[in-house]
Amino acid sequence: MSETTRDNGSGASSGPQIGQEARERHWSKTRNLTILVLVIWAIFAFILPWNAKALNELSFLGFPLGYYLIVQGSLIVFVLLIFFQNWRQDSIDDEAGVGDE
């Protein structure tokens, strides 16, 4: 993708020639994926840490579960979640013919 020779201030009319309908389908899939990702994120960022006291009654890999999630489990989920989202998003983009690589 050439970045240097271009004369396009607004950009509004440029871009790949895909129809309005395809655009909307692409965006609604993107939006649904984003919502799914944010729900999983909220569970591991807020709901489970909120209940750390109760979860500490359970044990995981020798750790109290609530503690484990906060220091390690949620972090691992966040890393995997981003890789997962990118994998899904790439296929959504490719399907719509707007993958950029």
Next chain:
Amino acid sequence: MIKGSFIDNLGRVYAMYTGGFLVFIILMAILEQFGVSAATIGILFVAFTVCIYALIGWLSRTMQVEAYYVAGREVPALYNGMATAADWMSGASFVALAGGIYFGGYGYLGFIVGWTGGYVLVNSLMAPYLRKFGCYTVPDFIGTRYGGNVARFCAVVILVVTSFTYVTAQINASGTIAARALQIPFEFGVWIGLLGILLCSMLGGMRAVTWTQVAQYIVLIVAYLVPVIWMSNKQGFGIIPHFGYGDAVARIQELEPLIGLGTAATEGAPFGGVRILTTPHNDPQGGMDSWKFVTLALCMMAGTASLPHILMRYFTTPSVRAARKSVAFSLFFIFLLYFTAPALATLTKLQLLDPNLATAVIGQSFEAVKSLEWVRNWESVNMLWLSDSNGDGILQLNEFFMRPDIVVLATPEIAGLPYVISGLVAAGGLAAAMSTADGLLLAIANALSHDLYYKIIDPKADTKHRLIVARVLLIVIGALAAMIASLQLTGILGAVAWAFCFACSGLFFPLVLGVWWKRANTQGAIAGMVCGFVAGSAYLYYVYTGGTPWMGIDHLRFGMIGMPVSLIAMVVVSLMTPAPDAETQAMVDEVRIPSGETILDAKH
């Protein structure tokens, strides 16, 4: 000369660099065996690494706008991930995180979750869309999406306040480390630190900062992991401590009531900054504890997703897909440090508390502890204080005062590792502080030179002029920050969390809704930025000057006030004023598609 072939050979260049650094460490270890003094080794570590950064900065010098502002948009995802990780992990992450966990328990762990989970927001809401936009700075996006100089100007103001709050702390940290390693007064250390920072960024802008940050990441992660793993092996906590310290957590919980955790100190230390351990290691109480955890995590996450010096790193990748991929790598590289810090805090605490371990100090003879070498070292610099308050000749938990920062720095000494490790840790802390300061100073100078000078004051300025202005601003702002840092207003400088709250109060919703809500218009964005930022700052002022926090929302989480105000103001004002024109709406449609040309052209 560095282009093309340099990008093609990145793997080889940085592999050689890493190998060279490891050889240097071994060389230092050998020198130590030959009796070279600890002070000399410290100086060599700092001098060697800073010279390398400066060399990279010199090799990456440029007079092209695109290279200066966005590193020519040719940074591969993996390397941008490393650079972002270094940009992100400040002196505070490196030095203070483990200490915070040691002293703060569950309440502090909100930072760990917040400072990692924020990247999920960066990836799903921000980075790919801002990259598609093709902006040079964050205010560039606000200014173009919403149109008009007022919106752009508001974004510049918030960016400057946010980044400046943060950068003084970084210059302070690099000054402290430089002062200790080079054995010069702190006031000089600050200026030496600034000199190093400017050498990395001034000649090559974003391009130079990118390649030095990659080098700094390698130093800082090696410097963080090696001592922890070494300590773990030496003390018998397992080869890789990260997955097996559950027993240590249980043992600490078992010991806490036995050693009188929570007993208040009967004497105060004669100097500030040191404290006794009073918070249980893992004892969430639910209710208010949970609320405070979640609000802290939320402010840090939304702040992460609106920090300009982080977002601008994703403008440097070759494509939208690469921008997303580099967010994933960023979080992975950050994760390596963040999941190590709790292990470090736990194992160090256990070593000090558990009477079955040779390293224990609590419950031991007062005189014996007092004469330990590491205790004397840190006591002499007012980072540690012991007093046999009850006169029983035994060191009690409430008689052992320690500065949280030294948990990382003193761990190698507590565990009896050779001095070379302490030199390595100093180099790592310096790398962390310098890399973050680089990114922040560049974010401020770029916003002022591109958005304020070029876009608002003198749109006809030529390339040469713009880049000279950018560099002059870099020096001026750096000097200003160093001046404030040398005043050592620690109460203010310590508050890294403030930067996150400023950012999320003012910028989070205008940025997110710019992509996700077509109806958002100029008036709404201005209202969102101004109201959120003013409300957050006013609340901070109220709490900081002694006001009673409302629902436990203290000065660390004032974003909880700023964000809702910003959202409501932005939505209400947008709906009360006309919808944006068709061109703007089409622009938003275009941003949502990864392929095709950027919204702003390369020479904007």
